Amino acid sequence: MKPSHRATSFDVAALAGVSQSAVSRAFSQQSSIAAETRARVLEAARQLDYVPNRIASSLITRRTNIVAVIVGDMANPFYVQALHCIGCALQARGRQILLFTVDRGGSADEAMRRVLQYQVDGVLLTSAQLSMRMTSRSLDRGVPIVLFNRYVPGHDAACVRCDNAHGGGLIAEAFLRGGARRFAMITGDPGATTSQDRVRGFVTRLAEAGLARGDIAEACGHSTYEGGAAAALALLDRQRREWPDALYCINDIMALGAMDVLRMRLGAAIPQDIQVAGFDDIPQAAHLSYQLTTVAQPVEAMVAEALALLHFDRAGQRIERAIDRALPGQLVMRATLRAPSA
Amino acid sequence: MKPSHRATSFDVAALAGVSQSAVSRAFSQQSSIAAETRARVLEAARQLDYVPNRIASSLITRRTNIVAVIVGDMANPFYVQALHCIGCALQARGRQILLFTVDRGGSADEAMRRVLQYQVDGVLLTSAQLSMRMTSRSLDRGVPIVLFNRYVPGHDAACVRCDNAHGGGLIAEAFLRGGARRFAMITGDPGATTSQDRVRGFVTRLAEAGLARGDIAEACGHSTYEGGAAAALALLDRQRREWPDALYCINDIMALGAMDVLRMRLGAAIPQDIQVAGFDDIPQAAHLSYQLTTVAQPVEAMVAEALALLHFDRAGQRIERAIDRALPGQLVMRATLRAPSA
Numbered sequence: 001m002k003p004s005h006r007a008t009s010f011d012v013a014a015l016a017g018v019s020q021s022a023v024s025r026a027f028s029q030q031s032s033i034a035a036e037t038r039a040r041v042l043e044a045a046r047q048l049d050y051v052p053n054r055i056a057s058s059l060i061t062r063r064t065n066i067v068a069v070i071v072g073d074m075a076n077p078f079y080v081q082a083l084h085c086i087g088c089a090l091q092a093r094g095r096q097i098l099l100f101t102v103d104r105g106g107s108a109d110e111a112m113r114r115v116l117q118y119q120v121d122g123v124l125l126t127s128a129q130l131s132m133r134m135t136s137r138s139l140d141r142g143v144p145i146v147l148f149n150r151y152v153p154g155h156d157a158a159c160v161r162c163d164n165a166h167g168g169g170l171i172a173e174a175f176l177r178g179g180a181r182r183f184a185m186i187t188g189d190p191g192a193t194t195s196q197d198r199v200r201g202f203v204t205r206l207a208e209a210g211l212a213r214g215d216i217a218e219a220c221g222h223s224t225y226e227g228g229a230a231a232a233l234a235l236l237d238r239q240r241r242e243w244p245d246a247l248y249c250i251n252d253i254m255a256l257g258a259m260d261v262l263r264m265r266l267g268a269a270i271p272q273d274i275q276v277a278g279f280d281d282i283p284q285a286a287h288l289s290y291q292l293t294t295v296a297q298p299v300e301a302m303v304a305e306a307l308a309l310l311h312f313d314r315a316g317q318r319i320e321r322a323i324d325r326a327l328p329g330q331l332v333m334r335a336t337l338r339a340p341s342a
Numbered sequence: 343m344k345p346s347h348r349a350t351s352f353d354v355a356a357l358a359g360v361s362q363s364a365v366s367r368a369f370s371q372q373s374s375i376a377a378e379t380r381a382r383v384l385e386a387a388r389q390l391d392y393v394p395n396r397i398a399s400s401l402i403t404r405r406t407n408i409v410a411v412i413v414g415d416m417a418n419p420f421y422v423q424a425l426h427c428i429g430c431a432l433q434a435r436g437r438q439i440l441l442f443t444v445d446r447g448g449s450a451d452e453a454m455r456r457v458l459q460y461q462v463d464g465v466l467l468t469s470a471q472l473s474m475r476m477t478s479r480s481l482d483r484g485v486p487i488v489l490f491n492r493y494v495p496g497h498d499a500a501c502v503r504c505d506n507a508h509g510g511g512l513i514a515e516a517f518l519r520g521g522a523r524r525f526a527m528i529t530g531d532p533g534a535t536t537s538q539d540r541v542r543g544f545v546t547r548l549a550e551a552g553l554a555r556g557d558i559a560e561a562c563g564h565s566t567y568e569g570g571a572a573a574a575l576a577l578l579d580r581q582r583r584e585w586p587d588a589l590y591c592i593n594d595i596m597a598l599g600a601m602d603v604l605r606m607r608l609g610a611a612i613p614q615d616i617q618v619a620g621f622d623d624i625p626q627a628a629h630l631s632y633q634l635t636t637v638a639q640p641v642e643a644m645v646a647e648a649l650a651l652l653h654f655d656r657a658g659q660r661i662e663r664a665i666d667r668a669l670p671g672q673l674v675m676r677a678t679l680r681a682p683s684a
Binding site for chain 1: 391393394408411416417419422425426429430433438439440441442443455456458459460479482567571598599601602603605606607625626629630631
């Protein structure tokens with residue numbers, strides 16, 4: 001077994017008969033270099049199995065081409081979908097993901113402390129809390145942060161999200177068209193603006209139809225399948241004299257748990273006995289066993305917007321703060337809502 | 343807005359009244375330094391908002407503390423579960439994930455070319471193809487590679503996987519105990535040893551019970567939910583005179599698609615009309631709507647084994663090649679198999 005030896009740019013320069021700086025320029029997309037010289041360098045590199053050391057060159061350019069992505073909830077397929085989409089979009093731009101996972105709803109501050117040691121070009125944060133102090137620290141160092149599918153009022157970081165209040169209104173509207181009269185909701189983390197906004201849009205539309213907030217039954221499902229199932233049981237156990245005829249879950253993963261409890265434990269038919277709707281449009285919402293009516297988040301557009309806000313092309317420039325981009329979601333009608341009553 | 347300024351180790355040394363090398367040692371877990379001196383350095387670092395630059399120090403230590411993880415199929419929850427588990431285990435060891443995604447079943451060679459530019463401490467590869475040439479190139483550079491849940495005969499990389507043949511045998515055994523007589527299988531990627539081994543263990547056990555391979559109906563489901571649904575339709579459409587009474591899906595994600603088609607399209611009761619089993623034990627297998635009997639992969643033990651094979655503590659040493667670690671899976675009995683016939 002031969003000892004590991006990595007060819008250096010000096011070896012390549014010697015073999016190609018050019019200067020070391022020509023080797024650097026041959027591997028840099030921005031640099032001007034004669035096509036013939038570049039070809040000679042690349043051939044020498046191929047022969048020596050040389051790859052440029054991005055880590056070393058980052059000390060000069062201060063760009064590592066690495067973007068930190070902090071993910072807080074991989075049990076929710078929406079964030080897996082988002083991560084996949086972020087990965088594809090970054091790779092297509094020649095950038096890599098440094099991935100950090102934190103516990104669901106946990107603080108990302110410790111992850112951010114690690115992130116800052118790696119001189120990343122930017123940070124994308126999904127479904128985790130980040131303190132104002134860490135955010136300022138990152139921005140002061142010239143590392144832009146974008147919150148994805150989150151919004152924190154008064155927070156310095158830029159944020160890209162679905163227009164959650166608008167989406168909640170779409171669901172209320174669809175329930176009303178389906179003839180619903182008695183409503184229930186399963187909410188997520190009470191401290192998160194995502195859950196608050198989805199609830200607000202829903203109850204605001206119902207208020208316009210004359211329904212008081214106090215008449216809407218609600219339980220917290222903590223944004224998990226198991227939590228959604230438990231909340232549905234709590235809201236709809238057999239003892240209640242009168243069931244709600246429409247159940248809004250503020251995300252799909254809880255709606256799956258609620259639907260399973262409704263059908264498997266409570267013997268309910270959906271949508272005949274009770275209509276159900278979710279939010280996100282995760283892949284499972286389209287599965288034959290659920291066919292869940294929901295609001296689709298425009299994930300690809302949100303990712304494109306988030307990457308635009310990281311401003312890779314304007315390194316070192318002033319970072320705009322406290323931007324809030326809300327993109328409209330779309331109602332996806334499937335089989336868990338009744339057809340509009342005549 | 344003040345221009346971004348990052349404090350250096352010189353600034354910290356000056357404020358703490360120590361040498362720059364003392365600052366380096368204060369931030370290195372391996373180094374010996376007086377507790378009082380370390381405390382002084384850390385306090386100065388806190389005041390100056392200094393974090394050590396891992397990128398710069400990696401040029402000296404040749405360790406970045408970064409491990410590349412290449413993921414090929416985030417639509418299969420098993421790999422999401424594995425990624426989460428890998429992330430937790432690496433972070434607990436003070437290491438970060440550089441994440442690369444490739445298309446399902448696609449080649450990881452292009453990702454590996456990028457990986458090698460980042461001087462990573464090791465590579466974990468799940469559900470993607472990697473050529474022998476790229477593997478050798480990585481190992482020759484002293485970067486160890488571990489294939490996770492994959493095994494390629496004659497391949498130089500180390501591999502950690504579930505004992506798939508053994509697991510297939512467990513399912514066959516359980517079907518036989520449940521009184522099954524006519525068998526069908528939904529297979530995955532025909533070129534992947536994972537699918538081949540899960541099939542082999544299954545048919546070998548059935549052969550011992552006197553069943554010929556030719557008597558077992560089979561269709562390929564390409565390891566997706568949609569593929570599993572389509573394969574189930576193809577195998578079990580209403581025209582067939584005699585249905586199989588046991589359906590083995592070589593992974594859970596295809597079993598979910600098959601179960602949905604069986605119940606929603608073909609009106610079958612599970613397990614009364616047909617028994618179903620999967621492999622992996624993804625979180626959805628435990629959901630109320632599926633309660634799928636399956637073989638649980640020992641994910642945490644597999645991750646621990648994979649990290650052990652990356653030999654972080656023996657950087658620069660000889661990398662052992664062609665190691666194959668197969669850990670036994672466990673049968674998880676739920677509701678899709680019949681109780682043993684008397």
